[in-house]
Amino acid sequence: MTTAIEEYPTGAAGVTASRAADHLWMHFARQGRHPETPVPVVTRGEGAYIWDNRGRKILDGLSGLFVVQVGHGRRDLAEVAAKQAAELAFFPVWGYTTPVQAELAERVAGLAPGDLNRVFFTTGGGEAVESAWKAAKQYFKLIGKPLKHKVISRAIAYHGTPHGALAITGLPNMKKDFEPVAPGGFRVPNTNIYRHPEFADDPKAFGRWAADRIEEAILFEGPDTVAAVFLEPVQNSGGCFTPPPGYFQRVREICDKYGVLLVSDEVICAFGRLGYYFGAERYGYAPDIITFAKGVTSGYSPLGGMIVRDELMEPFLTGTATFLHGITFAGHPVSSAVALANLDVFERDNLLGNVRSNEDGFRATLEKLSDLPIVGNVRGAGYFYGIELVKDKNTKETFDDDESERLLRGFLSHALFDAGLVCRADDRGDPVIQLAPPLICTQEHFDEIEQILRSVLTEAWTKI
Ligand SMILES: Cc1ncc(COP(=O)(O)O)c(C=O)c1O
Numbered sequence: 001m002t003t004a005i006e007e008y009p010t011g012a013a014g015v016t017a018s019r020a021a022d023h024l025w026m027h028f029a030r031q032g033r034h035p036e037t038p039v040p041v042v043t044r045g046e047g048a049y050i051w052d053n054r055g056r057k058i059l060d061g062l063s064g065l066f067v068v069q070v071g072h073g074r075r076d077l078a079e080v081a082a083k084q085a086a087e088l089a090f091f092p093v094w095g096y097t098t099p100v101q102a103e104l105a106e107r108v109a110g111l112a113p114g115d116l117n118r119v120f121f122t123t124g125g126g127e128a129v130e131s132a133w134k135a136a137k138q139y140f141k142l143i144g145k146p147l148k149h150k151v152i153s154r155a156i157a158y159h160g161t162p163h164g165a166l167a168i169t170g171l172p173n174m175k176k177d178f179e180p181v182a183p184g185g186f187r188v189p190n191t192n193i194y195r196h197p198e199f200a201d202d203p204k205a206f207g208r209w210a211a212d213r214i215e216e217a218i219l220f221e222g223p224d225t226v227a228a229v230f231l232e233p234v235q236n237s238g239g240c241f242t243p244p245p246g247y248f249q250r251v252r253e254i255c256d257k258y259g260v261l262l263v264s265d266e267v268i269c270a271f272g273r274l275g276y277y278f279g280a281e282r283y284g285y286a287p288d289i290i291t292f293a294k295g296v297t298s299g300y301s302p303l304g305g306m307i308v309r310d311e312l313m314e315p316f317l318t319g320t321a322t323f324l325h326g327i328t329f330a331g332h333p334v335s336s337a338v339a340l341a342n343l344d345v346f347e348r349d350n351l352l353g354n355v356r357s358n359e360d361g362f363r364a365t366l367e368k369l370s371d372l373p374i375v376g377n378v379r380g381a382g383y384f385y386g387i388e389l390v391k392d393k394n395t396k397e398t399f400d401d402d403e404s405e406r407l408l409r410g411f412l413s414h415a416l417f418d419a420g421l422v423c424r425a426d427d428r429g430d431p432v433i434q435l436a437p438p439l440i441c442t443q444e445h446f447d448e449i450e451q452i453l454r455s456v457l458t459e460a461w462t463k464i
Pocket residue numbers: 124125126127129158159160161232236265266267268293294304
């Protein structure tokens with residue numbers, strides 16, 4: 001069956017949309033909405049902007065999906081990919097290497113904090129999280145603590161969709177259709193201080209309280225059974241929960257006390273999102289494992305991985321020990337070459353410096369929206385912000401499921417796109433708008449984001 005083309009934009013634009021409606025299974029999307037609602041078709045990008053199939057220019061306020069750090073349409077990265085594909089498109093990292101894989105491993109290890117010196121490549125973030133859990137489990141088996149296998153993560157946090165990563169993900173709604181997921185995942189509270197007004201005047205005490213919940217969970221489960229704690233430097237899902245002062249320092253203390261590994265899931269936060277190569281640097285803590293993906297190539301080719309401390313690696317370096325885990329396309333040579341070129345762009349164009357010198361402006365510009373009745377809280381760090389939407393600013397009353405459905409899916413998602421802004425309207429926790437623009441952005445882009453949000457959120461208020 002094919003879709004009647006009349007319902008879609010005309011010409012080539014309509015063909016793509018109807019092909020997608022008929023044959024493309026889109027991720028995390030309500031497929032049943034189509035063909036009634038045409039699938040948005042994005043055709044090209046340049047810098048901070050993308051164009052759709054109707055020729056509309058749209059500001060990419062989400063870097064695709066927290067990915068395109070250096071901006072769209074860079075020929076230099078495309079040319080590096082083409083050159084590597086022509087020279088050697090593929091060879092696996094299974095007992096072999098290619099020059100670019102080895103060089104990238106060394107370069108990433110050099111950028112990573114402390115003694116995180118060993119890089120295991122994957123093709124993306126979920127596989128990186130999965131790999132980190134498996135590495136943690138085997139590590140403890142190798143050092144004679146075979147019962148240590150459980151993982152602790154935070155409520156509402158997203159860590160990916162493979163069965164293991166899904167067990168670490170703290171979103172019950174996302175798991176319910178796939179239960180039982182891998183056993184061994186346990187949840188603790190996140191650091192959403194907006195929803196803990198009792199700590200409003202003392203964020204340090206809140207950090208202590210939230211970190212201590214991790215100790216409590218380790219004790220409940222039994223320290224001999226807990227392998228790792230998975231935390232993002234700034235938690236994406238729920239809307240950019242930053243760590244309160246002292247939080248990660250206390251978590252590190254707890255992990256050391258009970259011999260539990262601290263995994264910093266930096267699939268979003270690494271590679272400049274927070275103005276540093278790694279979020280752990282920004283918040284001054286030393287993880288045992290860092291997981292990364294997305295920004296490492298700015299999306300010009302897929303890649304992910306984990307970086308592991310020397311001490312953790314030791315038992316894997318002796319005798320016949322082998323991590324029986326691998327992925328055909330992990331560390332793909334084209335992706336590795338692109339990642340190296342991407343990191344060159346970071347240095348040449350001083351992208352970390354750009355984020356650090358402009359982040360206050362980004363915050364201040366978004367905070368202007370606080371005069372709108374629907375804006376409850378603006379929070380985040382670097383180029384990574386969430387705006388929580390509320391029904392009542394004074395009571396912080398949130399929207400019920402029906403209202404949230406009408407507001408986010410029924411109106412905001414397409415209204416923002418139509419008004420010229422890609423961002424995320426998300427209700428995995430309380431409803432939020434999320435922003436993560438390319439790291440090349442400056443004040444003019446922030447102003448444009450603010451103006452579009454102001455007009456669309458003002459209209460949204462009239463529809464509640
Ligand atoms: C913190 C975190 N971990 C893991 C993942 C999963 O990454 P991927 O979609 O590349 O599998 C994501 C994706 O957004 C993420 O934000």
